[in-house]
Structure formats: structure tokens, C-alpha cells
Amino acid sequence: MSDRTLDRSVVPAPGVLRPARFPEIHRFDLSNGVPVWFCETDGMPVTTVRVLHPSGAIREDASRAGLATLTGNLLESGTTRLTALEIARTLESYGVRVGTSTSWEVGSVDVTSLTRNLEAVVGIMAELMTDSVFPETEVARLRHEQLAAIRQRRADPRHLADEIINRFIFAEGTPFVRPASGTPETVSAITRNDVVDFHQRTFTPTGAAVVVVGKLDPARARDLAEEAFGGWSGGPPPPASGVARAREPGVQVVVVDRPGSVQSEIRVGHLGVARNTPDFFPIAVMNTILGGAFSSRLNLNLREKHGFTYGVNSSFVMRRQPGPFTVATAVQTEVTGAAVREIVRELNHIREELVTDPELTDARNYLAGTYPLRLQTTDGVASRLSELFIYDLPHRYVDEFPEQVLAVTRERVLSAAVEHLRPDDLTILAVGDASVVGSQLEELGLAPVEVISAEGIGRTAPERS
Amino acid sequence: MTRFPIERYELENGLRVVLSPDATHPLVAVNLWYNVGSRNEREGRTGFAHLFEHMMFQGSQNVPDTQHIAHIERAGGSMNGSTWLDRTNYFETLPSNRLELALWLESDRMGFLLPAMTREKLDNQRDVVKNERRWRVDNQPYGDWDERIQMMMYPSDHPYHHSVIGSMEDLDAADLEDVSQFFSTFYTPNNAVLTLCGDFERDEAMQLVAKYFGDIPRGPDPPPLPGKPEVPTRLEAPAREVVESKVALPRVYIAFRVPPYGTDLFQDAEVATRILGTGGSSRLYDAMVREGRLAQNVGGYAFPIVTGAAMLVFWITGSPGVPIEQAEEAFWKVLGELAENGCEPEELEREITSQEAQRMISLQRVSERANEISMFTTLFDEPERVNTELDRLRSVTREGVTRFTWEYLTREHAGVLVYLPEGGTGEVEP
Known part of the structure; x- marks a missing residue:
């Protein structure tokens, strides 16, 4: 089988490139005006649904830094219908986890599921976003965990360096000086009322978007999104808390x-x-x-x-x-x-x-x-x-x-x-x-x-x- | 249920090849497993398998110094390698029109590595690896946990007694002669598996594989593992170590020896671990974090390793204000309940559905698929397992999980490693 005349010093030339193709983007609005981006993909029978809210850390008050993160983390802590344990058990019975993450710009709630379970899973996801009750005990527990996590990160030189460099790059009083997950002082100060208020003001369709990507047809995607998120209402979110600016020049x-x-x-x-x-x-x-x-x-x-x-x-x-x-x-x-x-x-x-x-x-x-x-x-x-x-x-x-x-x-x-x-x-x-x-x-x-x-x-x- | 096509064959030199075409994306994953890991290292050369992996990126006869990676990057590909207890793997994903480039690069270092090796390169990568050790282990909270746990769980003559990263002294001792000996012993076509997954045409791929790998000579059979790989699948007596170090919160690792990956009992171990320690509905999370508020987090992992006995490890990070002993007691209570009363049918159901979903999601990537196929072929000579894993999982019973927990997950057979903040008592003010 082997080719005795093979010259290994020659770098193989590329064959004909088959260009990658981004799937066609479907863009439509739900009846409450929330924009939807949808792509139908080939491949495995799974679908990702992601909802982006104007609940990023940029909209929290500096004295409550970490509030956006805490609010996102609390979404799985209970709704009017389900306890935290019931939420976890139900989602895991479909083999999925709902991920919540908070960046500076947006908060996102995200799930990737077998397409066959999609409607049930996304239904629960919508319930978490709009119907969370933020029990006092869960607020206290997750605030405590967030404080402990800050302590752990600061004991880790990598994370410590990541946190401290920003204090010296940005001007004092501007947003990115502080870590998005807050400091011990600011997180300790957060109350349940802060969470309820921030949730009410930022988990709002104004400034939100829905992204659906997976193996399903456009009609099903539209029905799915409308059913789960089309009835959602709320006013405009609070403005960004500040403008990023550098400290004074010099090394x-x-x-x-x-x-x-x-x-x-x-x-x-x-x-x-x-x-x-x-x-x-x-x-x-x-x-x-x-x-x-x-x-x-x-x-x-x-x-x-x-x-x-x-x-x-x-x-x-x-x-x-x-x-x-x-x-x-x-x-x-x-x-x-x-x-x-x-x-x-x-x-x-x-x-x-x-x-x-x-x-x-x-x-x-x-x-x-x-x-x-x-x-x-x-x-x-x-x-x-x-x-x-x-x-x-x-x-x-x-x-x-x-x-x-x-x-x-x-x-x-x-x-x-x-x-x-x-x-x-x-x-x-x-x-x-x-x-x-x-x-x-x-x-x-x-x-x-x-x-x-x-x-x-x-x-x-x-x-x- | 998605089925992946699998075609397995062998070259005359003993290289096992698996093809799994899928034209969904114009990408191809090339993945090589060499059946060598830290378990093959001789005394005084811990860390060498991994240092050697670094040398594989330092050029070969027809590939100058740093050009292996440069070739892949400029082709629009991503690549890496990794070393573990049982194996070393090398992998790249590229636009599918560059398959031949990847095969050229991989075959050049499989067949013609040694002419490019120099003392200077070895010294440089030794420094890099020593910095990797500082970064991962020495300068990282809890960074040496696996090293300590391996020492505790496996006797000094077992190949898992030492860590993959190895000791600074042994890294210093390695020389060029070690490189050449290790290469000739383990980096042979008959000790490797090559998997291609993605957008390629079967006949053409077979021709290219033959062209680049066919003339690499078969090597000697690899020697038996050093030391004594056979070891009881339970720790003979409980072990405990307490370490004070630069950590913010106390943490306990609780480890058990269990039957090796690939056995039915390992499967029970995996399911038990996940019912106990994975996700928001797991028993440990509910009892210790959400309801009990005794821990900051908990988790568990069953190491899929095959030499004598595998290992299952749980970890509990203490919660400020709670003595770590209290969390440890609660852990044993949860395990006791599972052993006494058995697992619920819904727990097993959730576990199967979760695995189905998680596999579908991660196997979307051709690189993941290729790696899993290489693994099943290297460890069990069974590439088809990529399609049958779920069926195997479905054969796990409640009785099996309960019996496993009863027999294996007991204090008498546990190795416990406790980290305390320096000068602390395990109790941190809230």
C-alpha cells in the first residue's frame, strides 16, 4: 500500500475549499415586539434557546455591585408554582440545565435541549424569567455563596490579577473598575428588595431578544417563541450606570x-x-x-x-x-x-x-x-x-x-x-x-x-x- | 437516535484507523491516541510522558522547530495534545480541504521525530513544563489535590501513585536519551489509534492514510507496565491527610478506589456519583448546599481509568461559618441513606435522559466525536461504543447502584484529604 516515492519534505497543498455557510437567518418580532433571531441547522436533534435581557451589570448601582449577578443566579430558586428542588428535578428529567449568566451588557438565560423536549423545557425557562418569587432564605443563601466565591477568587492569584488590573486601567467611579460580581462590601449590602426591584426593572421585553438555533422548522420556532415569550410585558430598563473612561495617562x-x-x-x-x-x-x-x-x-x-x-x-x-x-x-x-x-x-x-x-x-x-x-x-x-x-x-x-x-x-x-x-x-x-x-x-x-x-x-x- | 458511521481497519504496521465521515460542516477532525501515559513512566522520571508530549510540538525531520503548530494555525485549524494517566492524545480540527496537511504532520512526528530533537529544545520545554507545574499546581489553591489523592489511593509500586505533571526533580533529570528511548518504545504505529471524523471521502482518506503512515515501521511490543498494576478495587484501610495551605475556604476531598473503567461495576459507580453529586437535583447538593447550607459547593467525578482500579472522588468546599467536620458528617449521612434505602426509579431515569442529551450536545463537535472514538478503540478495541454507550447505561439497575454504594462507598475504604486555610481551624467567620 505504501508509496515508496513519497517526498516528505513537500508540504501538502490545500484541496478545493468547501466554504462554510452560515445558516439562513430568520428575523421576526413577537406580538409584544420582542425581536427573534432564528436559524435552522442540520446535524444533531438539539436546539439552543437563549433569551437576552437588559439586566447586565452596567445597569446596577455601583453601591450594589453584584446585584445583577445575584439576581441571575436566583432565577432557579423558586417560582409561584415550583420550589427550587422541583425546578432542578423537572429540568433534569428532560436532561437539561438552564444556564443563567450575567455580563456587563446583558443577562442571558439559556438552554440546549433535545429538540423533542423543547416546548416543555422552554415553558419552564419562561416561568423562571417572569414568575420567580425570590424567597428570602434563598436570597440569603446565594448572597452568602457569592461572598464566599469572591473570597475564593481573591485567594487565587489568576483571578486576583484579573480583578486588580481593572482598578488601575479605568478611572475611579466608572463601571469597569469594579468586578461585575461585586465586592464583599457591595454584595453584603444587597437586600431581597434590591433583587425584586432589579428583576422587575431589567427582566423586561424592552431591550430584550430571543435567539433560537436548532433542528426545527421556522413555523415551530415561531410558535415556540410566541407561546413562551409573546405575553411578556414591562417598561423600559434603567440606563447604564456610567461611561467607561481611562485613568489619567502615564505608566x-x-x-x-x-x-x-x-x-x-x-x-x-x-x-x-x-x-x-x-x-x-x-x-x-x-x-x-x-x-x-x-x-x-x-x-x-x-x-x-x-x-x-x-x-x-x-x-x-x-x-x-x-x-x-x-x-x-x-x-x-x-x-x-x-x-x-x-x-x-x-x-x-x-x-x-x-x-x-x-x-x-x-x-x-x-x-x-x-x-x-x-x-x-x-x-x-x-x-x-x-x-x-x-x-x-x-x-x-x-x-x-x-x-x-x-x-x-x-x-x-x-x-x-x-x-x-x-x-x-x-x-x-x-x-x-x-x-x-x-x-x-x-x-x-x-x-x-x-x-x-x-x-x-x-x-x-x-x-x- | 443518531448513529455515527464507523469503519475500523488496521495497516500492516499495526496502526488502527477509524473513519467516521459526516459532511454536515466542511471540517475534519484528526485524532491520535497513543497508548502511553504517566502510568508507563519509570521511577525517577515522573512527568516524562507529558514533557515528551511537549517535545512532539517541537518539529520533526521535515517540519522545522515551531512549524507544526504554525502550519495548522495558518491552515485555519485548531490543535492541541494532552497527557493523562493511561494515554496521550494529539488532535486538530481543520477546514476539510486540509486533511492531507494534518496527516503529513502527524505521520512526520510519528515516524521521524528524533532527527529534530536537540538538547536546547528539551531544556526550553523543560522550563515551559516546570512553569506549567507552578501555574497549575504550586501557585494554585488546592492545586496539588490530585497529586496527594493519587499518593494516598494507590500504593507506591502502582503506576497511578504519582501525578501526570511529575516532580521538579524528575523533570530536571530527563535527558535526550530518555526522549529517544521513550519514542522508540511507545510512539509506534502499533501502539496508536488514528481517527478521522468529519467531511472527507472514504476512499480518498484511506489512500492518504496509507500514503503517510503506511511506510512507518512497526515497533516492538510495548513493555509491561512498571510496578504492580494489580491492586484491590477497594482501599485496604481508611486514610486521612490534613494540609494547611493558602486557601480561602476549607475543602475536603473524599476518594474511593473502584473497579476499572469498562466494567459493569464502574458504570454503577458513575451513576451513583452523578445521583449523589452532579447537578441541582443531586442528593449531596440538596442536603448540603441548598437545604443544609453546610457547604459552598459539592461535586463528584468517577475517573474513567483502566489500570487495576479506577477512582471516584467527591469534593466539598466549606461554607464560611460552618466547621468543615460538620459538612463531612453530613456527606456520610447522605451516602448512608443511598446505601440503606436505595435509589429512586426517577433518579435513574433522569440520569439516562441527561446522558442522552449531554452526549448529543457535546458530540455535535467532530473533535469530541473523534476523541471518544479513539478512546473506545484504544481502551476496548470497540469504536462502535460511541453508538452503544446509552444502551450500556440503560442496563444499570437500581439494585446495582444501591449495592455498589453499600459495598464501596464506606468510611472503612475512603481516602480523605482536608485542606484548611493556613493557621485556621476550618472555621472562617461568616
Whole structure:
């Protein structure tokens, strides 16, 4: 069978590409005006239904940070008809779990079910959204759990770094400074009345949307959505609680002291861009080359060349408002300063010179080629449709994604780097052993090193200079 | 019920190949399982199977240094590898017109890895892996739980006594000679399974597999496992360890040895674990979290491992203000009730429906399907099990689950690992 003349030094050429096709999007309104996005898929007999509400953390009061998350978590704690245990048993008898998640922009209630059980499952999902009673005991229990979870995250250097970097990127008093799940102070202050009020004001059809993706025909999808969500009523949600803004310009170097740490969790970043930036595609390609893929500059440098780390990545978190741009990695304590120097070097380098042709081609092909991987599941397609709604993108976006990526030029990559990476405004954060890493960072000469105690963070907000 | 097509055959060199075509999406998953894991490591070389996995991404005779991954990324694919107790797997999903690229890359490192290996690459990946250990284990709350549990649950001469990540000393000791020996011993076509799942044409795929893998020579039969793989399927005497470390909340891990994955009893173990510890309707969640308010969270997992005895582990994270011993007592009470009164018919029904739904959902991805097929072929030489798993589950009875709980899930046979916050008593102020 074997081919004795096989020349293994030749890289096999691609065959004929069968382009991926985004399923046809059906868009209709329910009788109460709620917009529905629906796609019929081939494949397995499962369907995802997702309801997006204007109940994101951006609409909660800063003094009650964590309220949106708590309210979402409480949806399975009892309705006028069912107790929490009955809800869990009924859903699990259909083999499903209803997921509730709360981001800054929206709250979402989500289920993926065998299509044959869909009507029953979605009926319960609608009941959770509109008929939850928030028993006092369940509010107390889940508030207690949320406080304990915050304590646990702060004991974990990765999560601690993720939380603290935002305090130094965004201006005080603006929304993204605080973690969306709140702080011990704000969560402790939340009462059942706050939950009931927030639920009443934000689980409302005004500003909501329904996404249905699966193996079912459009007529059934329409009936399903109308039956479950068409009778839902409510007024407009409260406005967003603030506008994202960066702190004052300049470089900051901060160490969160965790004595005895064998690694430093490093975060380097600054204010990024909103999702509606006209530079979305150039930024995506630029970030892929910088730190968005395994073969990125940062990973080849810090991991494959220096062996400083198991991995490093860079990302722009894009929301309706600008989120953070961050480089994230964990390196052994001894090389913390050296790793930061390499990160800053890469940020400068990509702003100074055009990327090479192979870098450009590889990054474009990677982004365009992996896009269909995210369309294999009903859940994946539902996420793309949710983005259309949340960020107000045109339908053609889902089809045009690959060609838009492939059209980005080296010049556009350079201008995206120059405009959207700002080495002069970096916050450099290391969660690690200050007695060792403090002097390493000092020696870089970027800015005076500010040390805060990890212990202190558990109790109060750290001192800011 | 969806059935996946399965065609299994073997090349002359012993490579087992499974094809499962599905043209729903223009994607193809290529998945290789090598029948080698941390269980095959010799004394003084813990962590080596995993370090070796890293070396497999460092180029081969016709693929320069970092180009394995670069080739896949620029083709629009995603890839990775992973090492576990019993096996090591390598996998990529690509646009279906790049199947040949994946087969070229996988065959080059299966057949022609050693010419590309250098001391410099080994030193670099050793540093990377040591940082992986720091990240996953040493700098992470509860990060060493599996290492401690494995030590507790398996005797020192059992291949599961040590963790996959291994010790820093052993990682330091590994040299190029180890790389070459390990490769020649375990990375042979007759010790591997190759699965293709997705959008390809059967005859063409068979030709490509023969073209790239056909001339790789068969290797020697792999040696028997080191140490003593046979071990009683219950811990002989209860064990307990208490650790103080940088954790915010106390946590207890409670582990049991159970019959290996693939046996009927393991299936009972899996169902019992889920009835007890998975989801909002599970007994432990209801008694300890929702109603009892004794724990922040609970969970359980039956490790699908095959060497001598598998392992079942429950964990309970303490709730602030509640002594962890109180949560531990409540755990035993819940297990006692299941052993005494048996499981309910609805519990078993829910479990079967849940598995049906969860399998359908996760098997939407060609990569998941390919991995499961490789697993069933490597462990049981039974790729068709991807289609019959639910039937096997349906054969589990209430009596079986109850008897299993009674016989295996007892204090006399449990290994218990307790984490307490440094300087703490297990009680944290609320």
C-alpha cells in the first residue's frame, strides 16, 4: 500500500475549499415586539434557546455591585408554582440545565435541549424569567455563596490579577473598575428588595431578544417563541450606570504582594476599544500576530524562546463601551522583570514596523479559517446571533467575517497598532512575591513600583496613590 | 437516535484507523491516541510522558522547530495534545480541504521525530513544563489535590501513585536519551489509534492514510507496565491527610478506589456519583448546599481509568461559618441513606435522559466525536461504543447502584484529604 516515492519534505497543498455557510437567518418580532433571531441547522436533534435581557451589570448601582449577578443566579430558586428542588428535578428529567449568566451588557438565560423536549423545557425557562418569587432564605443563601466565591477568587492569584488590573486601567467611579460580581462590601449590602426591584426593572421585553438555533422548522420556532415569550410585558430598563473612561495617562507599575509565590501573575494593559470600532478587523489581525494565537510574537518570545511561561496571550475585550486591552501571563518569580521587558518590547515593536507578509497571511488565514469551527454547535451559532443583537451588527456580518479578515493589509495592521496600543499609558501589574519582584521591576525604569498587600484586598479597597 | 458511521481497519504496521465521515460542516477532525501515559513512566522520571508530549510540538525531520503548530494555525485549524494517566492524545480540527496537511504532520512526528530533537529544545520545554507545574499546581489553591489523592489511593509500586505533571526533580533529570528511548518504545504505529471524523471521502482518506503512515515501521511490543498494576478495587484501610495551605475556604476531598473503567461495576459507580453529586437535583447538593447550607459547593467525578482500579472522588468546599467536620458528617449521612434505602426509579431515569442529551450536545463537535472514538478503540478495541454507550447505561439497575454504594462507598475504604486555610481551624467567620 505504501508509496515508496513519497517526498516528505513537500508540504501538502490545500484541496478545493468547501466554504462554510452560515445558516439562513430568520428575523421576526413577537406580538409584544420582542425581536427573534432564528436559524435552522442540520446535524444533531438539539436546539439552543437563549433569551437576552437588559439586566447586565452596567445597569446596577455601583453601591450594589453584584446585584445583577445575584439576581441571575436566583432565577432557579423558586417560582409561584415550583420550589427550587422541583425546578432542578423537572429540568433534569428532560436532561437539561438552564444556564443563567450575567455580563456587563446583558443577562442571558439559556438552554440546549433535545429538540423533542423543547416546548416543555422552554415553558419552564419562561416561568423562571417572569414568575420567580425570590424567597428570602434563598436570597440569603446565594448572597452568602457569592461572598464566599469572591473570597475564593481573591485567594487565587489568576483571578486576583484579573480583578486588580481593572482598578488601575479605568478611572475611579466608572463601571469597569469594579468586578461585575461585586465586592464583599457591595454584595453584603444587597437586600431581597434590591433583587425584586432589579428583576422587575431589567427582566423586561424592552431591550430584550430571543435567539433560537436548532433542528426545527421556522413555523415551530415561531410558535415556540410566541407561546413562551409573546405575553411578556414591562417598561423600559434603567440606563447604564456610567461611561467607561481611562485613568489619567502615564505608566504605572503595581505589585500585589503575595509572599512566597513561586510565580508572578502578570497583567499589562490599558483602556481598549468598543465593539463598534471601525478598526475591528485590523485590530483582530494585529492582536492575533501580537498575542492571539500560539504562533504569536509574544508566545514565541516568552514561551518558545525564553521558557519563561507556560503561555501568554493578549486580548481586546470589546463591549458596547471600551473594555480593557491586556496581556496576561504567569512566569516564574525570578524572571518577572525580564518577562515584562519582553512584553513592553513586543508592544513597541509592532507599532514601529510593518508586520511581515507571512505574519499577515498566517494571521488572516487563522482567523478566517477557524471561524467555521465556532459554527458547529447550536450554541456556537446562537452566540454569533447574540452578538448581532448586543452590538447592533448587520446580518451580513456573519457571512462576511472571513472576507473582511482576509482584506486587512499590513498598513492597516500597523495603523491599528499605532492607534490602539499605547505603551506610554500601560499599567503593569504583578501578583507575586514583592520582596523578589519589586527590585526587578524597579530596574526596568518604567515607573516607581507601588506595592499593595494581597491580604488587604480581602478586606478593603487598596490604597491608591 | 443518531448513529455515527464507523469503519475500523488496521495497516500492516499495526496502526488502527477509524473513519467516521459526516459532511454536515466542511471540517475534519484528526485524532491520535497513543497508548502511553504517566502510568508507563519509570521511577525517577515522573512527568516524562507529558514533557515528551511537549517535545512532539517541537518539529520533526521535515517540519522545522515551531512549524507544526504554525502550519495548522495558518491552515485555519485548531490543535492541541494532552497527557493523562493511561494515554496521550494529539488532535486538530481543520477546514476539510486540509486533511492531507494534518496527516503529513502527524505521520512526520510519528515516524521521524528524533532527527529534530536537540538538547536546547528539551531544556526550553523543560522550563515551559516546570512553569506549567507552578501555574497549575504550586501557585494554585488546592492545586496539588490530585497529586496527594493519587499518593494516598494507590500504593507506591502502582503506576497511578504519582501525578501526570511529575516532580521538579524528575523533570530536571530527563535527558535526550530518555526522549529517544521513550519514542522508540511507545510512539509506534502499533501502539496508536488514528481517527478521522468529519467531511472527507472514504476512499480518498484511506489512500492518504496509507500514503503517510503506511511506510512507518512497526515497533516492538510495548513493555509491561512498571510496578504492580494489580491492586484491590477497594482501599485496604481508611486514610486521612490534613494540609494547611493558602486557601480561602476549607475543602475536603473524599476518594474511593473502584473497579476499572469498562466494567459493569464502574458504570454503577458513575451513576451513583452523578445521583449523589452532579447537578441541582443531586442528593449531596440538596442536603448540603441548598437545604443544609453546610457547604459552598459539592461535586463528584468517577475517573474513567483502566489500570487495576479506577477512582471516584467527591469534593466539598466549606461554607464560611460552618466547621468543615460538620459538612463531612453530613456527606456520610447522605451516602448512608443511598446505601440503606436505595435509589429512586426517577433518579435513574433522569440520569439516562441527561446522558442522552449531554452526549448529543457535546458530540455535535467532530473533535469530541473523534476523541471518544479513539478512546473506545484504544481502551476496548470497540469504536462502535460511541453508538452503544446509552444502551450500556440503560442496563444499570437500581439494585446495582444501591449495592455498589453499600459495598464501596464506606468510611472503612475512603481516602480523605482536608485542606484548611493556613493557621485556621476550618472555621472562617461568616
